[in-house]
Amino acid sequence: xxxxxxxxxxxxxxxxxxxxxxxxxxxxxxxxxxxxxxxxxxxxxxxxxxxxxxxxxxxxxxxxxxxxxxxxxxxxxxxxxxxxxxxxxxxxxxxxxxxxxxxxxxxxxxxxxxxxxxxxxxxxxxxxxxxxxxxxxxxxxxxxxxxxxxxxxxxxxxxxxxxxxxxxxxxxxxxxxxxxxxxxxxxxxxxxxxxxxxxxxxxxxxxxxxxxxxxxxxxxxxxxxxxxxxxxxxxxxxxxxxxxxxxxxxxxxxxxxxxxxxxxxxxxxxxxxxxxxxxxxxxxxxxxxxxxxxxxxxxxxxx
Amino acid sequence: xxxxxxxxxxxxxxxxxxxxxxxxxxxxxxxxxxxxxxxxxxxxxxxxxxxxxxxxxxxxxxxxxxxxxxxxxxxxxxxxxxxxxxxxxxxxxxxxxxxxxxxxxxxxxxxxxxxxxxxxxxxxxxxxxxxxxxxxxxxxxxxxxxxxxxxxxxxxxxxxxxxxxxxxxxxxxxxxxxxxxxxxxxxxxxxxxxxxxxxxxxxxxxxxxxxxxxxxxxxxxxxxxxxxxxxxxxxxxxxxxxxxxxxxxxxxxxxxxxxxxxxxxxxxxxxxxxxxxxxxxxxxxxxxxxxxxxxxxxxxxxxxxxxxxxxxxxxxxxxxxxxxxxxxxxxxxxxxxxxxxxxxxxxxxxxxxxxxxxxxxxxxxxxxxxxxxxxxxxxxxxxxxxxxxxxxxxxxxxxxxxxxxxxxxxxxxxxxxxxxxxxxxxxxxxxxxxxxxxxxxxxxxxxxxxxxxxxxxxxxxxxxxxxxxxxxxxxxxxxxxxxxxxxxxxxxxxxxxxxxxxxxxxxxxxxxxxxxxxxxxxxxxxxxxxxxxxxxxxxxxxxxxxxxxxxxxxxxxxxxxxxxxxxxxxxxxxxxxxxxxxxxxxxxxxxxxxxxxxxxxxxxxxxxxxxxxxxxxxxxxxxxxxxxxxxxxxxxxxxxxxxxxxxxxxxxxxxxxxxxxx
Numbered sequence: 032x033x034x035x036x037x038x039x040x041x042x043x044x045x046x047x048x049x050x051x052x053x054x055x056x057x058x059x060x061x062x063x064x065x066x067x068x069x070x071x072x073x074x075x076x077x078x079x080x081x082x083x084x085x086x087x088x089x090x091x092x093x094x095x096x097x098x099x100x101x102x103x104x105x106x107x108x109x110x111x112x113x114x115x116x117x118x119x120x121x122x123x124x125x126x127x128x129x130x131x132x133x134x135x136x137x138x139x140x141x142x143x144x145x146x147x148x149x150x151x152x153x154x155x156x157x158x159x160x161x162x163x164x165x166x167x168x169x170x171x172x173x174x175x176x177x178x179x180x181x182x183x184x185x186x187x188x189x190x191x192x193x194x195x196x197x198x199x200x201x202x203x204x205x206x207x208x209x210x211x212x213x214x215x216x217x218x219x220x221x222x223x224x225x226x227x228x229x230x231x232x233x234x235x236x237x238x239x240x241x242x243x244x245x246x247x248x249x250x251x252x253x254x255x256x257x258x259x260x261x262x263x264x265x266x267x268x269x270x271x272x273x274x275x276x277x278x279x280x281x282x283x284x285x286x287x288x289x290x291x292x293x294x295x296x297x298x299x300x301x302x303x304x305x306x307x308x309x310x311x312x313x314x315x316x317x318x319x320x321x322x323x324x325x326x327x328x329x330x331x332x333x334x
Numbered sequence: 335x336x337x338x339x340x341x342x343x344x345x346x347x348x349x350x351x352x353x354x355x356x357x358x359x360x361x362x363x364x365x366x367x368x369x370x371x372x373x374x375x376x377x378x379x380x381x382x383x384x385x386x387x388x389x390x391x392x393x394x395x396x397x398x399x400x401x402x403x404x405x406x407x408x409x410x411x412x413x414x415x416x417x418x419x420x421x422x423x424x425x426x427x428x429x430x431x432x433x434x435x436x437x438x439x440x441x442x443x444x445x446x447x448x449x450x451x452x453x454x455x456x457x458x459x460x461x462x463x464x465x466x467x468x469x470x471x472x473x474x475x476x477x478x479x480x481x482x483x484x485x486x487x488x489x490x491x492x493x494x495x496x497x498x499x500x501x502x503x504x505x506x507x508x509x510x511x512x513x514x515x516x517x518x519x520x521x522x523x524x525x526x527x528x529x530x531x532x533x534x535x536x537x538x539x540x541x542x543x544x545x546x547x548x549x550x551x552x553x554x555x556x557x558x559x560x561x562x563x564x565x566x567x568x569x570x571x572x573x574x575x576x577x578x579x580x581x582x583x584x585x586x587x588x589x590x591x592x593x594x595x596x597x598x599x600x601x602x603x604x605x606x607x608x609x610x611x612x613x614x615x616x617x618x619x620x621x622x623x624x625x626x627x628x629x630x631x632x633x634x635x636x637x638x639x640x641x642x643x644x645x646x647x648x649x650x651x652x653x654x655x656x657x658x659x660x661x662x663x664x665x666x667x668x669x670x671x672x673x674x675x676x677x678x679x680x681x682x683x684x685x686x687x688x689x690x691x692x693x694x695x696x697x698x699x700x701x702x703x704x705x706x707x708x709x710x711x712x713x714x715x716x717x718x719x720x721x722x723x724x725x726x727x728x729x730x731x732x733x734x735x736x737x738x739x740x741x742x743x744x745x746x747x748x749x750x751x752x753x754x755x756x757x758x759x760x761x762x763x764x765x766x767x768x769x770x771x772x773x774x775x776x777x778x779x780x781x782x783x784x785x786x787x788x789x790x791x792x793x794x795x796x797x798x799x800x801x802x803x804x805x806x807x808x809x810x811x812x813x814x815x816x817x818x819x820x821x822x823x824x825x826x827x828x829x830x831x832x833x834x835x836x837x838x839x840x841x842x843x844x845x846x847x848x849x850x851x852x853x854x855x856x857x858x859x860x861x862x863x864x865x866x867x868x869x870x871x872x873x874x875x876x877x878x879x880x881x882x883x884x885x886x887x888x889x890x891x892x893x894x895x896x897x898x899x900x901x902x903x904x905x906x907x908x909x910x911x912x913x914x915x916x917x918x919x920x921x922x923x924x925x926x927x928x929x930x931x932x933x934x935x936x937x938x939x940x941x942x943x944x945x946x947x948x949x950x951x952x953x954x955x956x957x958x959x960x961x962x963x964x965x966x967x968x969x970x971x972x973x974x975x976x977x978x979x980x981x982x983x984x985x986x987x988x989x990x991x992x993x994x995x996x
Contacts, residue, residue: 245968292969295937331934334915 048206064194088225102145542623581771611666683765698761
């Protein structure tokens with residue numbers, strides 16, 4: 032079985048200077064979670080989704096969300112066929128392994144929730160019939176920061192369904208220089224060979240689920256969750272689903288680090304991505320980094 | 335407060351799960367088994383039936399008892415208890431009803447509150463077992479039962495745990511209570527006399543000498559190996575043949591039964607006559623026998639307080655002896671009291687029924703000799719000469735029992751010999767009377783007590799001789815001298831001698847002595863720990879004049895001390911739960927003074943990486959320390975070994991923390 036780090040290595044040749052983001056994205060996919068990438072346009076969000084799908088050898092469909100996008104445009108629709116005299120279901124773009132929902136916050140809440148049902152249940156109900164989605168099924172959604180004009184921000188209940196939210200950020204000068212002088216990203220993408228496939232990804236996931244979690248670590252996770260609920264800094268604490276997501280992501284991170292047990296460092300590495308989008312703060316922090324630091328440093332490691 | 339109340343109410347109303355029901359059934363079993371020895375048979379059967387039914391309901395899914403069935407059982411059993419004991423109140427019926435209620439409660443276990451009822455009933459049932467038996471074995475058995483009940487209480491209130499863990503927890507709780515129990519036991523001010531009285535029926539089955547003697551009464555008693563009393567001599571114990579423990583004196587005869595006479599009813603607080611001679615001091619610990627007489631060696635010269643004496647030198651307490659009591663007596667062995675006896679007593683000692691036993695009366699005339707002393711000797715010679723047999727199983731005697739014994743059967747026990755001898759002496763005109771009591775006693779080498787058993791019960795005769803007083807004459811000694819030397823042990827095989835009175839089987843005897851000595855210490859120091867014993871012990875501990883104030887101060891401070899010690903120990907324990915955590919803290923302490931301490935939220939590997947950037951010279955040791963800790967705390971590495979290595983790392987880091995000179 033190949034090493035999951037090979038995926039990160041291969042992706043870094045294309046997405047420059049973003050190794051930690053790539054690791055987080057892969058961690059999220061190994062843990063079976065959906066990924067939300069948030070940043071201003073043109074920072075490589077779509078490329079990241081593309082690269083991940085390609086390296087993992089998964090089917091990839093892309094839907095550009097707009098304010099007039101309807102649920103049927105994603106899920107599919109039954110069409111009356113004159114020849115057979117019956118309705119036939121035409122599956123929408125959601126029937127794929129990786130769905131890139133580009134600019135998810137541009138669609139109306141109605142369309143957003145159609146997608147979110149598919150994310151949670153791994154199935155869609157169209158016209159009274161339930162249809163399973165392929166396995167694995169990942170949604171990588173991108174969104175512009177909420178402050179931009181013409182957006183419908185995802186409510187907390189729907190944000191909770193994304194295991195992680197990551198930001199891309201601008202590349203550092205060296206990476207930017209390499210980007211400017213290098214080949215076109217699109218053509219590079221076309222040359223990219225898959226490193227793994229769906230079966231490998233599933234095996235990694237099983238492996239991650241078997242990684243040892245000690246009582247001391249559970250203590251730490253509980254302390255973190257308790258702080259978000261009672262610490263007084265947040266309008267809403269982490270949900271049990273968030274706690275499970277945190278542990279699953281930490282396990283995947285430990286697998287990525289080739290360790291047989293989860294360390295607090297694993298939890299801390301995934302914590303901002305897993306927790307911050309579910310934690311509306313009472314006082315808006317200056318930045319994501321600031322918010323992350325606040326949460327991390329507020330909770331001591333239990334001995 | 336409101337929240338607390340509702341929480342408690344909610345917990346109390348929670349339904350019981352299967353494992354808790356199993357615990358409650360164990361509680362009932364543990365609480366009832368110690369009572370098996372004395373409950374009436376039908377009640378044991380009912381309890382066993384109800385218990386088995388509940389067991390079947392639990393294990394096999396049988397239907398439970400309906401309300402009507404339960405009501406019928408209650409009514410029927412109350413009627414049964416009332417019929418068996420003649421009343422519904424008192425110790426026996428009370429315990430019987432409690433037994434019934436406890437078993438019935440098992441049939442209505444709906445909520446945790448019912449469980450608590452069962453547990454409390456169980457504790458109370460254990461307590462009532464002490465009303466019947468207070469032996470060390472019973473105390474040990476009840477200790478075990480108590481541990482089980484406590485474990486059930488923990489199971490009822492605590493989170494689910496394995497039976498093993500619960501038992502360990504309960505045993506640990508009991509162990510923690512032990513020092514408090516000892517302090518309270520030793521120091522709690524004792525009131526003279528028992529704190530509460532046992533009901534009068536408590537000793538109804540106790541055996542002992544009675545106030546009359548008819549053929550068979552003493553030989554019946556001799557079948558019992560039970561201990562009558564224990565004696566500790568100040569100095570060496572006299573030989574067994576001199577140990578005549580005087581009990582009821584019988585001077586009235588109706589042709590069959592000897593009874594106490596007028597002389598026994600004239601009771602005073604001082605000995606009737608001074609007894610000259612060298613007094614021997616000793617302490618008698620008398621087992622309860624429900625009568626008020628006490629036993630002391632012939633002849634008592636000084637009386638302790640609270641002991642009275644009759645004109646015929648029989649000692650008695652004011653009330654029946656219902657609890658074990660201890661008295662110190664002084665006696666002069668071989669003294670012959672009563673040189674100047676009141677003539678009314680002498681007349682009473684010549685009394686015979688107007689007719690009956692003609693052959694014995696005739697025989698008595700032939701025994702008359704020149705002097706009274708010769709008459710006595712002639713009487714004894716008669717028993718020695720003729721073929722009399724000493725046996726525990728004499729044939730039954732009809733009318734004119736003394737004639738039949740003297741001339742026909744010639745087989746008898748001490749009461750036959752003493753009775754016949756006194757009859758003969760009276761018929762020959764000498765004042766004589768029967769003395770019952772105990773003769774001999776066995777020295778226990780382990781604790782040096784002399785143990786006197788019911789099997790040592792004896793009867794002998796006293797004859798009043800002019801100028802000499804009452805002379806003890808033991809016709810049994812004439813027949814079978816070894817009875818006086820060695821007790822019943824030498825009776826031929828086949829005689830129903832109590833097992834404990836046989837002296838063969840040396841090792842068994844030694845074992846028995848050990849056991850009885852242990853029992854005796856238990857009796858002396860636990861059951862009979864009264865005000866006097868408490869003073870004795872405290873003065874031995876250096877509290878010369880213990881008054882209740884001093885004792886209360888001691889009591890409170892010792893309890894506080896124990897509580898403090900337990901608390902400290904528990905705190906220390908919670909810290910030392912984790913040797914690994916301590917070793918990890920040591921690493922932190924080693925580097926903190928150099929400003930290289932770990933942030934509270936920092937993971938071990940991040941910490942190693944951060945310090946590694948600041949102080950590359952520390953990397954080898956610190957990285958190893960952090961890896962050790964991470965592997966043991968979050969991985970599967972054994973923590974004990976890691977803690978040791980971590981300590982070594984901490985020492986190394988302490989040496990290295992000041993930066994090397996550049």
